[in-house]
Amino acid sequence: MSTAILALLAAIVVLGPLVALHEWGHYIVARLCGVKVLTYSIGFGPKLWSWKSKKTGIDYRISALPLGGYVKMLDEREGKVDDAEKHLAFNNQHPLKKIAIVAAGPLMNFIIAIALFWVLFLTPSEQLNTRIGEVLPDTPAAVAQLPVGDKIVAIDGHPVQTWEEVNYRLADRMGESGTLQVDVQPYSAVAKSHTEHQNGSDVTHQSYQLLLTDFMQKDAQGKDALTSFGALPWQPKIEPVIGELSDDGAAIRQGLQVGDKLLSIDGVTVEDWIGATRIIRDNPETLLDFSVLRDGQEVELQIMPQAKKDNMGNVIGQIGAGVAPVDISVPDDYRTMVAYTPMAALGKSFDKTGQLTTMTLSSMGKMVSGMIGLENLSGPITIAKVAKYSFEISWEMVLSTAAIISLSLAVLNLLPIPVLDGGHIVYYFAELIRGKPLPEQVQLAGFNIGLLLLAGFMILAIGNDISRLF
Numbered sequence: 312m313s314t315a316i317l318a319l320l321a322a323i324v325v326l327g328p329l330v331a332l333h334e335w336g337h338y339i340v341a342r343l344c345g346v347k348v349l350t351y352s353i354g355f356g357p358k359l360w361s362w363k364s365k366k367t368g369i370d371y372r373i374s375a376l377p378l379g380g381y382v383k384m385l386d387e388r389e390g391k392v393d394d395a396e397k398h399l400a401f402n403n404q405h406p407l408k409k410i411a412i413v414a415a416g417p418l419m420n421f422i423i424a425i426a427l428f429w430v431l432f433l434t435p436s437e438q439l440n441t442r443i444g445e446v447l448p449d450t451p452a453a454v455a456q457l458p459v460g461d462k463i464v465a466i467d468g469h470p471v472q473t474w475e476e477v478n479y480r481l482a483d484r485m486g487e488s489g490t491l492q493v494d495v496q497p498y499s500a501v502a503k504s505h506t507e508h509q510n511g512s513d514v515t516h517q518s519y520q521l522l523l524t525d526f527m528q529k530d531a532q533g534k535d536a537l538t539s540f541g542a543l544p545w546q547p548k549i550e551p552v553i554g555e556l557s558d559d560g561a562a563i564r565q566g567l568q569v570g571d572k573l574l575s576i577d578g579v580t581v582e583d584w585i586g587a588t589r590i591i592r593d594n595p596e597t598l599l600d601f602s603v604l605r606d607g608q609e610v611e612l613q614i615m616p617q618a619k620k621d622n623m624g625n626v627i628g629q630i631g632a633g634v635a636p637v638d639i640s641v642p643d644d645y646r647t648m649v650a651y652t653p654m655a656a657l658g659k660s661f662d663k664t665g666q667l668t669t670m671t672l673s674s675m676g677k678m679v680s681g682m683i684g685l686e687n688l689s690g691p692i693t694i695a696k697v698a699k700y701s702f703e704i705s706w707e708m709v710l711s712t713a714a715i716i717s718l719s720l721a722v723l724n725l726l727p728i729p730v731l732d733g734g735h736i737v738y739y740f741a742e743l744i745r746g747k748p749l750p751e752q753v754q755l756a757g758f759n760i761g762l763l764l765l766a767g768f769m770i771l772a773i774g775n776d777i778s779r780l781f
Contacts, residue, residue, distance in 0.1 A: 494517070556631060567630070592627040592628050
């Protein structure tokens, strides 16, 4: 089965329930408010399947375009309504009821995100703790001289326990210039922290002020927040010995052999396999000088890494070589067991939902202001690729992806743009204040502007998706 079909199926599996539950939020609150529902559809366009309830008369359907859904309610603005049913029409409801019905969809997406994050926090997991395993040269972490072995405990005053939390806090500073505060426990304090906590004493923290300049904007292609920051988790030191070669890779065409040990690439000494792959990934379509050890003799080669797209659409270099299998064990002082009680997990899920909501809104504001580029906007193709990638990793990654997409749907739908739920809510608040609906011409003008904005964003997002593919 082709990659495109798998990505489409993954997107449907992840997005389908989110869309269905979003629309169910509108549907159930409409019925609770006494509004007559005519159609409940998952998807747009021609219907693929439908069933009409004999009891309620509601037409339940699945439609051909799986990019959303809708709930159609009785409304005098969309057709003639019998006098006996006018009290059931949406347009005749109190503005607060209208607001509740419209807000129920995004609210359902928030609830889904919180529930999925709660399940993930409930699941005990052994992770790498936030001890710094490596500091990359020419990065903010290197300039500030963050020590390898120290443990990051807070970013900008926010406590962090995992590298994922560190990554989110750094991503929130994307596009910014200024000072980043990083609090760490020195290595000696980390080693003693278990005993000291048992005795009720505090572990010493040290603060570093890191200077950011257009963070993650300059030369950031293919780099995540941690790499741009410059402090990385512990990584195993793997001997840079070639264990396998792809038949169609640049390495085998240019003379690299199984058993060769990489000594240097383009004049940079290779300490381990991860260091070698980092150089190769950062230099697509660039001719590099390789020095390798083969049968006790040093051999010089020239290899040009091929430009490839990774799972997130970033251009990276690959030569078609793999390392020999190794047994990797994580040192005890770099590991931590993360586990929460149900109530603590619920609190963490609310915190994470709030943090990601704030970060999403902040990112949108930065795009509008020009602090970060519009190329960061993603559309349905990228969502499908990420969904497929999550299925290849683990069920936890699938739930995490679904939670983040659900949260994005909630935030996007609440933007005060006509045609979106947020735009409708603005209209109904205006109706509540005025005591009557806004003039139809005002509403129509707003909807037309909203459609143009939404179409523009969709074209831009899909264009970004296509550029990442090609």
